[in-house]
Amino acid sequence: MPRLSLSFGLLALIALLAAASLHLGVRFTPTGDVWRALTEGGDDQTALIVATLRVPRTLIALTVGGALGLSGLLLQTATRNPLAEPGLLGINAGAGFAVVLLVVFAGVQSLSVIALAACIGALLCAALVFGLALSAGGMASPSHLLLAGVTIAALLSSGIQIVIVADERTMEELLFWLSGGFADRDMRLLLLAAPASLLIALAVWRMAPMLDALLADDLTAQSLGVPVLKVRFVVLVAAALLAGISVSVAGPVAFIGLAAPHLARLGGAQAHGALVPLSILTGSALALAADIAARFVIHPSEAPVGVLLAAVGVPTLLYLLQRKRLGAAA
Amino acid sequence: MTAASVTGTPPRLSRAGRLVLLVLLLVALALLGIGLGSSRMSLDRVLLALAGEGARSDGIIVWSLRMPRLLMAVLCGGALALAGFILQRATRNVLAAPSVLGIVDGGALGVMIFLFLFSNESNALTVSILWQPLAAASGALLFAAAVVLLAVRTGAPPLRIILYGVALGALAKAGVTLFMIDGPVHRASQAATWLAGSVHEARWSDVSTLAAALAVLVPLAFLVMRRMDQLQLDEQSAAATGLPVRATQLVLFALATCLTAAAVSFAGAVGFVGLVAPHAARLVIGGRALPQAVGALLLGSAMLVAADLAVRIAFAPLEVPAGAVTAVIGAPYFLFILLRAGRVHA
Numbered sequence: 001m002p003r004l005s006l007s008f009g010l011l012a013l014i015a016l017l018a019a020a021s022l023h024l025g026v027r028f029t030p031t032g033d034v035w036r037a038l039t040e041g042g043d044d045q046t047a048l049i050v051a052t053l054r055v056p057r058t059l060i061a062l063t064v065g066g067a068l069g070l071s072g073l074l075l076q077t078a079t080r081n082p083l084a085e086p087g088l089l090g091i092n093a094g095a096g097f098a099v100v101l102l103v104v105f106a107g108v109q110s111l112s113v114i115a116l117a118a119c120i121g122a123l124l125c126a127a128l129v130f131g132l133a134l135s136a137g138g139m140a141s142p143s144h145l146l147l148a149g150v151t152i153a154a155l156l157s158s159g160i161q162i163v164i165v166a167d168e169r170t171m172e173e174l175l176f177w178l179s180g181g182f183a184d185r186d187m188r189l190l191l192l193a194a195p196a197s198l199l200i201a202l203a204v205w206r207m208a209p210m211l212d213a214l215l216a217d218d219l220t221a222q223s224l225g226v227p228v229l230k231v232r233f234v235v236l237v238a239a240a241l242l243a244g245i246s247v248s249v250a251g252p253v254a255f256i257g258l259a260a261p262h263l264a265r266l267g268g269a270q271a272h273g274a275l276v277p278l279s280i281l282t283g284s285a286l287a288l289a290a291d292i293a294a295r296f297v298i299h300p301s302e303a304p305v306g307v308l309l310a311a312v313g314v315p316t317l318l319y320l321l322q323r324k325r326l327g328a329a330a
Numbered sequence: 331m332t333a334a335s336v337t338g339t340p341p342r343l344s345r346a347g348r349l350v351l352l353v354l355l356l357v358a359l360a361l362l363g364i365g366l367g368s369s370r371m372s373l374d375r376v377l378l379a380l381a382g383e384g385a386r387s388d389g390i391i392v393w394s395l396r397m398p399r400l401l402m403a404v405l406c407g408g409a410l411a412l413a414g415f416i417l418q419r420a421t422r423n424v425l426a427a428p429s430v431l432g433i434v435d436g437g438a439l440g441v442m443i444f445l446f447l448f449s450n451e452s453n454a455l456t457v458s459i460l461w462q463p464l465a466a467a468s469g470a471l472l473f474a475a476a477v478v479l480l481a482v483r484t485g486a487p488p489l490r491i492i493l494y495g496v497a498l499g500a501l502a503k504a505g506v507t508l509f510m511i512d513g514p515v516h517r518a519s520q521a522a523t524w525l526a527g528s529v530h531e532a533r534w535s536d537v538s539t540l541a542a543a544l545a546v547l548v549p550l551a552f553l554v555m556r557r558m559d560q561l562q563l564d565e566q567s568a569a570a571t572g573l574p575v576r577a578t579q580l581v582l583f584a585l586a587t588c589l590t591a592a593a594v595s596f597a598g599a600v601g602f603v604g605l606v607a608p609h610a611a612r613l614v615i616g617g618r619a620l621p622q623a624v625g626a627l628l629l630g631s632a633m634l635v636a637a638d639l640a641v642r643i644a645f646a647p648l649e650v651p652a653g654a655v656t657a658v659i660g661a662p663y664f665l666f667i668l669l670r671a672g673r674v675h676a
Contacts, residue, residue, distance in 0.1 A: 081423060081424065081425060082423070082489055082492055082493065083423055083425040083426070083430060083492060083496065084425070088425070132665060132668070132669065135669055136668045136669050136671065143424045144668065146424060146425055147424060147606075147609055147664075147668060148665065148668060150425065150605060150606070151606065151657070151660075151661045151664050151665055151668075152661070152665075154601065154602045154605075154606075154656075154657035154660075154661060155657045155658060155661040155662075157657065158654055158655055158656075158657040158658045158661075159658070161526065161654045162645075162650065162654060162655065162658075165648070165650055165654065166645075166648070166650075255500055258496065259496075259497075259500075262493060297508075298511070298512065303508070303511070304507060304511070306504070306507065307504040307507045307508055308504075309500075309504075310500040310501050310503065310504035311501075311504055313500070314497045314498070314500050314501045314504075317493070317497045318480070318494075318497055321480070321484070321490065321493060321494065321497070322480075322483070
């Protein structure tokens with residue numbers, strides 16, 4: 001079972017990365033201190049750094065990375081398009097637009113209100129895209145969904161850009177949120193986000209055979225007894241929810257949703273029974289690795305995690321693409 | 331997506347008629363683009379100035395300020411739309427576009443490296459800004475060449491071109507971001523204007539260089555148009571018609587790359603047009619590749635001209651880059667025809 005060993009390998013890698021994430025930073029924290037901070041807490045600086053900075057960002061990277069990886073897989077499957085990714089549902093742009101409006105016109109500063117607005121904006125936008133796609137061609141034509149999503153996303157991104165150009169002060173305030181990342185986010189959001197993501201993931205995993213059928217053309221899937229339209233709709237809603245959760249916790253994080261499913265496929269997984277967990281694990285590993293690397297590139301300040309995601313993910317992708325050069329995926 | 335489902339618009343007006351309408355639309359937008367701006371001109375003054383008569387100041391405004399800007403928008407919008415059209419055919423992917431497959435990001439990295447290498451301590455350029463388009467074009471072409479070289483080793487199936495394009499594009503984008511946060515603020519804002527894409531600094535020399543490049547590339551694209559019809563079939567049927575599928579896809583990719591490189595070197599990374607104009611052409615014009623490509627050219631030009639017009643009217647005296655509002659102009663129109671196409675199918 002190469003897939004099983006791959007899963008365990010990834011799990012081990014994630015455990016290693018998570019441990020590293022707790023130890024590394026502007027200053028290295030010895031294992032003894034990390035352990036003490038985790039088990040006993042304490043008020044000294046080291047314990048505070050571990051408990052209030054490193055633990056949250058590690059957990060957030062794990063959750064958001066996994067959610068984005070799965071969301072990307074679901075979208076690529078439901079639309080049968082290898083370029084599909086969570087941002088294409090307009091979710092990032094919708095969240096960003098809601099946050100920009102709130103900050104510019106209501107002067108809101110609280111991070112948790114911003115997160116709530118992001119979530120609402122993301123889901124409203126996804127609903128709008130679904131509505132447009134349904135009236136433009138129905139679930140029968142996933143390409144209309146992508147086109148409607150791309151259009152709405154571009155429209156809202158323009159809106160964000162215009163507001164930012166017109167108001168440079170806002171740009172300074174919002175750039176942090178708009179660039180997305182796992183550091184300095186509100187960990188309380190995870191109390192809701194993590195269980196919700198986990199539930200969705202389990203539900204989707206149970207549907208794995210139906211997802212396999214979705215990859216065939218609609219007629220074949222139907223003759224296999226799969227209610228294509230219903231399954232596609234459910235899958236897309238799940239993808240939208242996962243992406244909405246991610247963006248409200250960590251802001252818009254690109255690349256994971258696009259790359260993680262491809263990495264999982266290039267790792268040898270074909271069926272969704274393996275692809276679902278592998279995409280989640282790959283997404284988490286990517287997010288953790290990028291988050292750790294972001295602490296060191298422009299030491300001592302933090303680099304935007306998007307840059308590091310590409311720096312970590314692209315070489316892996318290129319390596320796997322070259323290795324699997326005779327693979328069947330065409 | 332079958333041919334029948336994409337040509338579903340009812341034939342209220344013949345295909346040629348619809349193309350003529352698009353031409354008229356473009357002409358109307360162009361006249362507006364010349365007439366409107368910080369000083370308004372009525373239509374008769376515009377026409378007089380175009381004919382070389384009328385007031386001397388009008389002539390200067392029209393010929394040295396607004397005309398190059400207008401032509402740049404027409405040429406860039408058209409080139410990007412045609413590039414998107416070709417890429418969508420070559421990769422058989424509705425989401426393919428110059429900005430998706432790493433070409434534009436490569437150009438952006440070229441510009442960043444240029445600004446980095448040739449700026450002195452006081453952030454002034456040590457060489458002429460006229461070299462910047464060359465840097466952008468080299469970046470775009472280099473990255474696209476890398477995509478092709480990597481994909482050819484695996485026989486260049488479309489999925490590989492897409493994946494390599496996305497991967498290298500992500501790398502280039504990361505490089506651009508690093509340059510932007512690491513460099514001085516001034517350089518970041520200069521780069522941001524390029525990244526949004528704009529035509530307001532168009533010069534006649536740029537326009538003529540771009541026109542010369544397009545005079546070669548566009549006819550070449552139309553020469554391979556018939557093959558694009560064959561490519562719409564599934565791969566086996568296409569091969570059965572005698573089409574060398576992989577080679578054609580690579581040629582098309584190269585063509586689209588050159589078109590994109592030409593357009594973005596002068597106008598910067600104008601987004602949205604290359605992705606949506608081809609789809610709009612498919613929905614509005616339909617039929618075979620040739621009329622659709624013409625429609626895409628016209629719609630792309632019209633979108634960018636309208637966007638440039640919008641930033642001049644709505645944001646003056648602020649110079650908001652036209653690329654920032656192409657979506658504001660194009661999106662409502664595209665959603666409208668997408669919804670209309672849906673109703674016709676139902």
